[in-house]
Amino acid sequence: MSAKLWTDVDAYVVDKLMPADAVMEASLRANAAGGLPAIDVSPAQGKLLHLLVRMSGARRVLEIGTLGGYSTIWMARALPANGELVTLEFEPVHAAVAKGNIETAGLSGKVDIRVGKAADLLPVLAAENQTPFDFIFIDADKPSNPIYLDWALKLSRPGTVIVCDNVIRDGAVIRANSGDANVDGARSAFDFFASHPQVTATAIQTVGAKGYDGFAIGILG
Template sequence: MRKPDYPHADVEKWSSVDSYFSTLLAPADPVLDAALVANATAGLPAHDVSAMQGKLLALMARMIGARRVLEIGTLGAYSTIWFARALPASGTIVTVEANPNYAEIARANIDRAGLSNRVELRVGKALDVLPLLEAEAAGPFDLIFIDADKPNNPDYLRWALRLARPGTVIIGDNVVRGGAVADADSDDANVVGVRAFLDMIAADPRLDATAIQTVGEKGWDGFALAVVRDTAEGER
């Protein structure tokens, strides 16, 4: 479990609540559990969303009737599997992973889940892959999940808007960073990237957005959530 770097945290209590909720609402799943074991065995960083967060992402996809999802940052495909299961049989999730070793583990997890027909895994740096998706007319996507290296979040947002349509939902993960996001003087590249990402969202008239803090087994963090109102560029 990640140790908190902020005061008065009760991660043990938060985790016990997560465990209670997940037992009721997102019970143990052999496929998802196997993916986490495979990721840990391969030495992937433990950056996967929690079961409750995965269920939330899946419900969001279902709520908007998503048929095409774009995920920037696959890791071991734990969240990918949640999204793919939420899609209709004809739906597709395009997921982008820069690390070829991670992508190999992710592909095995996707195959084991029986979801290869719904998942298109692209291997390469997202800022190289996203222009290719635009050139291929792979969009628009109904939901775009940004969960990769935070310093590039502003560029990911620019590409998300190019690959979106009015009504597309854009979700950015890990935007609270243990409260560090509120520090305007931070020199942490991850915090700087997230703050620039949030500033861009706030200033863009094409987006209607909010952000929400979360606590649980993953510590203190949160999501930014935005709906695309219009894809035409303009000024506020």
């Protein structure tokens, strides 16, 4: 199985199941023009997040790691008219590009972009005493996964879905002493889900345009 085959199959999936989308294509162009790294979820993965938000019946979504807002748009589109998505981004330049993309998508009324270190912003969210989040997507710096997952649990309710991206790392997740902080962060996600009896979880390995990786998915309660 070659990376080219994975990419070709991804292209087939997109061609068959995902009609051309000028807004999403424009957002990727804006990301590139803004100098953002091309580490967005793939179109097929973005639509998977969209479907997971819809299937969970989520009204409030938390995203940790906005980048240029590509995944943000996919999830915000899945929300009902009264839905809300709060997304946290450390880099002001990334947040500015995301803001433009979200405005172009006509979703500014549903998306609240907060700029700063997520470890600092998450306690602020908790202190606001808002309704718990129904769906949480974590796709930020991997070494901080334990912090993000701990706060995700605090900001959840029974039934909340938590998705953590990039947990397979080309299979390196099985290496206990890899010396790679990103791999350690992926392993910490599995440790988190395994150590909380109130969370039921699994993982999906993915191959495609983004290489070999995967999502950990858990539900509270």
